[in-house]
Amino acid sequence: MAFLFRPLRQVAGRALHTQTTSPASTPATALSLIRSQPSHYVVASVAGRKYTLAPRDLLTVPRLKDVNVGDVLSLSEIHEVGSREFTIRGNPIIPPENVKVQATVVEHTKGRMEVIFKKKRRKGYQRTIKHKQTYTRLRIGPIDVVESHS
């Protein structure tokens, strides 16, 4: 609730650094605008699930069975690339020759031990199930917004 009481000129001052620009006319100019910025993020799909990723993130996904520890994966389904001030949205994905992101498989782990206890009272039925969910951890590499020389 405190934000309601900040004076209006403080809010306006904070917004001044972001200059409004018209959207880029060609994909090449859009890519070069994003490339000029210092840091980027990417929205990519891994095994059908979308994640917002940045470089040096450690991503934990459900176990990927077709991958070994130490493998380098190149993410092929990238839906969105963005920086602080610009975003490129793919339709539905951005062509892989424009944005390159790699991820390294760090480990295949299991989660904490979960104890599932089932009981039906007065029927003599009870079961104890111990379970650890399996995960794969990926380290996201640098996001490379490729300069298109056309």
Next chain:
Amino acid sequence: MIFSLRPNVLRQSVQIPSRRLLATTSAQTASATQSPPPSPSSTSPASSSSSQAPLTHYKITLQRSAISLAPRMKATLVSLGIHRRLQTVFHPHNPINAGKILRVKELVHVENVSADEVRTKTEQRRERRPARGYVRVASKLGESI
């Protein structure tokens, strides 16, 4: 009984497969003996595949459930191999299958499809899987890809 009391409600909500769509059966069996069958684009109005491949199968999807309907309609769905709503099943064009569709025509959506579009249950499940989203490029432990 329910349908005789409220026929208009049913007609507004359901696209009943027309007899013209199912008439490709008789047209093809009659003309196959005498002359080469006519091109699929001219005979079947509701064709979904490319104009080149002949449309030889029905793609049947159950749109409305048969709960509380006549045992005959339920038995027809059993014979078509449909167990639940929105299940899709492929059957070849012949008078028997056309008759089955006509018996449950208010519950079902039908398309004419070529033989290379026919999928079994496992194949349909495979097609619903999402893409992996990644490609193995190298290994940092020196293993070959």
